Amino acid sequence: MRFTAKLFSVAAFCVLSGCSSLNPFASKPDPKKLPAPLVEFKSTISIKQLWSxxxxxxxxxxxxxxxxxxxxxxxxxxxxxxxxxxxxxxSVWRINAGVSLTGGVGAGSATIVVAGEKGNLFAFDTDGKLRWKIQESSEILSAPAIGSGLVVVRSNDNRVSAYDIVTGAKKWTNERPLPPLMLRAVPGLLVVGDQVLVALPGGHMSALALKNGSLRWDAVVGEPKGNTELERVADVSGMPVVVGKDVCATSYQGRVGCFDLNTGSPRWVKNISSEVGVSVDERFVFTSDNVGTVTAFNRDGGSSAWRNDKLARRRLSAPISFGRAVAVGDYEGYVHFLSREDGSFIGRVATDGSQIFAAPIVAGSNLIVQTKSGSVVAFAAE
Known part of the structure; x- marks a missing residue:
């Protein structure tokens, strides 16, 4: 059972996973439900590991x-x-916060913020010196967002709070109701201009004013459907992504779409289920769904540009546009490079063999991935 698909309900977890580990009479796994084997292909892109x-x-x-x-x-x-x-x-420096960490990292304005067990929030300067530490209302799984002199966090009781970046003084809190069930996930926060975009349980994405936390708009990304609470889980997943005047997002058992950045009005939406979020470039919106299909949607109107279903059940990360390729990680630590134009395989590299679930990032001309076992690896396309 992958981390983000766990629900805040033991009964629901057993429904999703089958609790086969607790059942000595459970049948053998269906081969059709096993991760797809790696496809052989001729590489047409040269990927070099720069450092690890x-x-x-x-x-x-x-x-x-x-x-x-x-x-x-x-x-x-x-x-x-x-x-x-x-x-x-x-490694410029390496420190230890003194407690186990559950969320992070937020970085910006010469400040680095991480979340610790039981809701501790730590802010450090760029020399690794502790600037302040505060206690939030509950566990924090999402990376903090930084902007306009504030650190904004969402705790698992669905409270969004803002703190002064220098002193840690609380500026405001916006509390939203919780649905009966939600994913134990890492929905993202993103500061854009004078507002923060917040992915939320229950299929909602909200824009809050940075000045006081008031609601600017609320958009429905995933519409809960079904007869049971389990079927109605439709949490927004991953990080919202802003491009031009649009913000794009996706949800579990819901939809992917782009919305007006100023009003939240939908530009377009398509049915899909994803736990990992989206990425965007000047032409496409990319996402990996729960069954391992990577899809590119045209930003203008949302029509499907291409689909690659050859990574079925390989527990993919969010894809990201990287030059002429789209890069996506999997549960065995492979990074797959698909053609940005048609989704065909053009390259593949291995890391340490452990899952790449965190979305890769692009740093200049390099691709950065972090594995579950803790390898941080930089790649470049030659």
Whole structure:
């Protein structure tokens, strides 16, 4: 059972997973439900590994690399926080927060923020010195967002709070109702201009004013459907992505679509189920769905440009546009490179053999991935 598909309900978890590990009489796995074998193909892109840094295991959490200037900040579940020179791969410094970490990393405005167990929130400066520490209302799984002098976080009780980036003083809190069931997931927050975009359980994405946390607009990305609460889980997943005047997002058991950045009005939506979010470039919106299909939608109107279903059940990361390729990680630590134009395989590289669930990031001309076991690896296309 992959981390984000776990629900805040033991009964629901058993329904989703079958609880086969608890049943000595459970039947053998259906071969048709096993991860698809790797497809053989002739590589047409040369991918070179530039450097690799071992950070530490993510355990049962998801830690996304964060880019600030030319530096990359990464964290691990044991409390490790590392600043890496994005060009050379040199570890500039390595510290430990002193507690297990559950969420991070947020980076920006010369500040690095991570979330610790039981809702602790830590802010460090770029030298790794602790700036402040505060206690949130509950566990934090999503990476904090930074902008306009604020650190914005969402805790698992569905409270969105903003803190002064220098002092840690609380500025405001916006509390939203919780649905009966939700994914134990890492829905993203993104500061854009004078508002913060927040992916939420129940299929909603909201824009809150940075000044006071008031609601600007609320968009329905995933519409809960079905007769049971389990069937009606439709949480928005991954990080909302802004391009031009649009913000694009996707949801579990819901839809993918792009919405007006100022009003939340839908530009277009298509049915899909994804736990990992979207990425966008000047032409396409990319997403990986729950069955392992990578799809490119045309940004103008949302029509399907291409689909690649040869990675079925390989528990994919969110894809990202990388030059003439679209890069996506899988459960065995492979990074697959698909043609941006038609979705065909053009390259593949291995990492440490553990899952790549955190969305890869592009740092300049390099692709950065972080694995579950804690390898942070930079690749370049030659």
């Amino acid at each position: 840094v071992s950070v530490g295991s993510a355990s049962n959490y998801i830690f996304n690399p964060a880019l600030d200037g030319s530096d990359i900040y990464v964290a691990a579940a044991d409390g490790t926080l590392v600043r890496i020179d994005g060009v050379t791969g040199r």
